[in-house]
Amino acid sequence: MFEPEIIAFCCEYCGYSAADLAGAMRVEYPPNVVIVRVPCAGYLTHVHILRVFEEGYDGVFIASCLEGSCQYRTGNERAEKMVSTVKKSLDEVRIGGERLEIYKMASSMGKYFADIAINMTEKIKKLGPNPIKLIEERFEEEERRQLKEMGVGISTT
Amino acid sequence: MNKEMKSESNLEKLLSRGEFVVTAELGPPKGANINTIINKVKILKGFCDAVNITDNQTSIVRMSSIASAIKIIQLGMEPIIQMVTRDRNRIALQSDLIGAAALGVKNVLCLTGDHQSFGNHPSSKNVFDVDSIQLVKMFKDMRDEHKFQCGEEMKHPPEIFIGAAANPFADPFDFRPIRLAKKVNAGVDFIQTQLVYNIEKFKEYMKKVREMGLHKKVYILAGVGPIKSVGMAKYMQKNVAGMDVPDKIVERLKKSKDAKEEGINICVDIIQEIKEIEGVSGVHIMAIAWEEAVPIIVEKTGLLPRPKP
Amino acid sequence: MIVAERKPFDEIKEIIKDKKNITIIGCGTCVTINQTGGEKEVAILASELRIAKKLDGDSVNVKQLTIQRQCEREFVEEISQKIEQADVVLSMACGVGVQTMAGIYPDKLIFPTLNTISMAFPDKPGFFKEMCIGCGNCVLCEYGGICPITRCSKSMLNGPCGGSRDGKCEVDPDIECAWQLIVDKLKKQGRLDILTKIKPAKDWSSSHHGGPRTLIIEEAEI
Numbered sequence: 085m086f087e088p089e090i091i092a093f094c095c096e097y098c099g100y101s102a103a104d105l106a107g108a109m110r111v112e113y114p115p116n117v118v119i120v121r122v123p124c125a126g127y128l129t130h131v132h133i134l135r136v137f138e139e140g141y142d143g144v145f146i147a148s149c150l151e152g153s154c155q156y157r158t159g160n161e162r163a164e165k166m167v168s169t170v171k172k173s174l175d176e177v178r179i180g181g182e183r184l185e186i187y188k189m190a191s192s193m194g195k196y197f198a199d200i201a202i203n204m205t206e207k208i209k210k211l212g213p214n215p216i217k218l219i220e221e222r223f224e225e226e227e228r229r230q231l232k233e234m235g236v237g238i239s240t241t
Numbered sequence: 242m243n244k245e246m247k248s249e250s251n252l253e254k255l256l257s258r259g260e261f262v263v264t265a266e267l268g269p270p271k272g273a274n275i276n277t278i279i280n281k282v283k284i285l286k287g288f289c290d291a292v293n294i295t296d297n298q299t300s301i302v303r304m305s306s307i308a309s310a311i312k313i314i315q316l317g318m319e320p321i322i323q324m325v326t327r328d329r330n331r332i333a334l335q336s337d338l339i340g341a342a343a344l345g346v347k348n349v350l351c352l353t354g355d356h357q358s359f360g361n362h363p364s365s366k367n368v369f370d371v372d373s374i375q376l377v378k379m380f381k382d383m384r385d386e387h388k389f390q391c392g393e394e395m396k397h398p399p400e401i402f403i404g405a406a407a408n409p410f411a412d413p414f415d416f417r418p419i420r421l422a423k424k425v426n427a428g429v430d431f432i433q434t435q436l437v438y439n440i441e442k443f444k445e446y447m448k449k450v451r452e453m454g455l456h457k458k459v460y461i462l463a464g465v466g467p468i469k470s471v472g473m474a475k476y477m478q479k480n481v482a483g484m485d486v487p488d489k490i491v492e493r494l495k496k497s498k499d500a501k502e503e504g505i506n507i508c509v510d511i512i513q514e515i516k517e518i519e520g521v522s523g524v525h526i527m528a529i530a531w532e533e534a535v536p537i538i539v540e541k542t543g544l545l546p547r548p549k550p
Numbered sequence: 551m552i553v554a555e556r557k558p559f560d561e562i563k564e565i566i567k568d569k570k571n572i573t574i575i576g577c578g579t580c581v582t583i584n585q586t587g588g589e590k591e592v593a594i595l596a597s598e599l600r601i602a603k604k605l606d607g608d609s610v611n612v613k614q615l616t617i618q619r620q621c622e623r624e625f626v627e628e629i630s631q632k633i634e635q636a637d638v639v640l641s642m643a644c645g646v647g648v649q650t651m652a653g654i655y656p657d658k659l660i661f662p663t664l665n666t667i668s669m670a671f672p673d674k675p676g677f678f679k680e681m682c683i684g685c686g687n688c689v690l691c692e693y694g695g696i697c698p699i700t701r702c703s704k705s706m707l708n709g710p711c712g713g714s715r716d717g718k719c720e721v722d723p724d725i726e727c728a729w730q731l732i733v734d735k736l737k738k739q740g741r742l743d744i745l746t747k748i749k750p751a752k753d754w755s756s757s758h759h760g761g762p763r764t765l766i767i768e769e770a771e772i
Contacts, residue, residue, distance in 0.1 A: 131590065134597035138604075173594070176559040177602040216604050223607075327704070331751060353711045356703050356721045367704075374708035375751045390751060408712035413733050416710070419746060423708060427748055435712055482713040482720035 099147025126159025300360025
């Protein structure tokens with residue numbers, strides 16, 4: 085059963101606070117989502133996101149402040165712009181731009197955060213693993229098969 | 242050769258006599274089919290004093306203007322070759338002109354030309370070595386100074402009547418009469434304007450032209466043309482840069498029973514009004530892909546028979 | 551500044567087909583400002599190539615490096631050791647940079663990743679308008695500081711043509727009619743009379759039409 089590994093970049097002021105609140109409210113969301121706190125969603129760059137997918141993670145979402153509420157004025161807008169560029173990039177390299185999303189929220193929206201985490205997990209489950217993972221698994225399988233043929237294996241005593 | 246005449250072309254003779262001239266337009270075929278020229282000449286002969294042959298108009302490749310003109314001369318009509326600066330540099334333009342003149346062509350219309358992005362070969366390089374005003378000057382210097390553009394003397398200058406286009410309706414509107422003055426200073430003999438549908442605006446333009454005394458220095462032929470349908474009128478209103486089609490024309494077409502017939506009537510009405518404008522020496526009828534309309538328009542406007550040169 | 555845009559990803563991927571060791575070199579001047587070939591963009595391309603190659607079942611070893619300017623010998627000569635192991639060097643510089651690299655390292659495969667576009671002005675972020683085509687004989691003083699050769703689609707010196715509408719060029723509504731700009735500017739400056747004189751045909755021999763140009767500044771020669 086495929087269990088997605090999802091990174092959630094949450095901005096300190098809103099996204100992370102909302103996630104925190106969800107925890108405090110005991111609103112459940114799947115353990116598939118790993119939270120990474122950033123000072124502002126605008127801090128994230130194209131290459132940050134690409135590297136996450138390069139490492140084999142299945143999905144990424146960004147939790148930023150609502151429009152007009154960014155502590156750094158336009159960080160959330162920059163993040164939104166960056167997401168639309170990176171989606172195209174992910175399509176070009178055949179990972180798929182739908183594995184990346186951005187959501188705006190206020191720090192009080194704990195339930196909303198949990199809903200997003202649940203929905204994202206469901207979505208990625210349906211999309212399946214990051215294709216890089218599948219290639220790597222295939223490589224490992226092939227490696228194991230070759231080693232077996234050569235008579236190399238873990239001996240059990 | 243009459244010392245005052247530059248080319249002794251029919252067009253020049255009629256204009257210098259003060260006749261109200263009629264020129265028409267002929268689009269050459271998109272292939273090596275001389276019958277198209279023959280058929281179009283059959284339609285137009287006797288209904289205009291000279292006929293323009295377009296030069297790869299809207300950057301769509303067609304039989305060359307000069308080649309078509311030679312045939313037209315053979316068929317007994319007088320051509321006005323058009324030359325655009327988009328496709329040829331000054332070497333080719335001068336060369337083509339002396340060739341055409343040597344073969345009997347006596348009228349040339351100098352244009353800058355539509356950009357190649359409009360046509361069927363948008364990936365081609367363009368030339369624009371010179372613009373239309375520099376082209377007029379270049380041809381005038383060949384004819385009157387007996388010099389090539391580089392300054393070298395030429396022994397047998399071309400005897401041609403030089404024309405250019407004017408667009409009274411394009412932006413910047415205020416600048417257009419100044420641009421006409423530039424063409425006059427460059428040595429142009431006659432002007433054919435863009436299609437006139439907005440008579441009021443055209444009258445405004447001619448007023449300025451007269452104030453600058455330009456109507457005494459150059460013969461101005463107003464461009465006219467029948468509109469086939471409401472769709473065509475609307476297209477020209479919105480999509481053709483430098484074209485001014487007032488709503489009342491669209492309305493007339495909408496209300497009519499037969500748009501084609503009404504299109505011709507509108508053209509006739511416009512010509513009647515244009516005849517009254519001081520400084521206008523004739524009309525240039527552009528019946529795009531509808532050369533059959535020309536005889537009807539000329540007849541209905543009472544411009545038949547055409548005077549002998 | 552010179553502006554360029556990155557080639558489509560698939561085209562770049564095709565360029566490095568079958569190659570294992572790739573070094574991507576960025577340029578720290580024009581294309582950095584233009585945000586197409588600087589350090590950031592090198593990192594993005596490197597990551598994209600690694601991902602795409604992995605998905606194809608190939609592996610690649612991608613090195614990243616950005617130098618101050620790829621069009622200057624002193625910066626390019628410094629990196630000879632760094633590109634030694636590369637099967638192919640992807641340059642993220644403009645055409646000048648790529649050719650400089652290719653000239654200094656004739657035994658290495660140096661391939662471009664950008665399409666060089668023009669000498670342009672960044673009107674606003676991400677928006678680069680072509681301003682100069684290097685005709686070799688600047689006449690901007692006669693046109694109110696607006697170049698008709700570059701900014702008029704037909705390079706008219708006695709414009710406008712009949713296709714100017716609402717200040718836009720007939721070729722593309724996003725192109726401003728240079729002649730509308732020139733007339734407006736000279737009117738404002740009270741110098742519209744300049745346009746009543748006929749500008750003669752241009753001598754194009756000083757431009758690229760006269761052949762690829764070598765510029766020599768004697769005072770700078772050592």
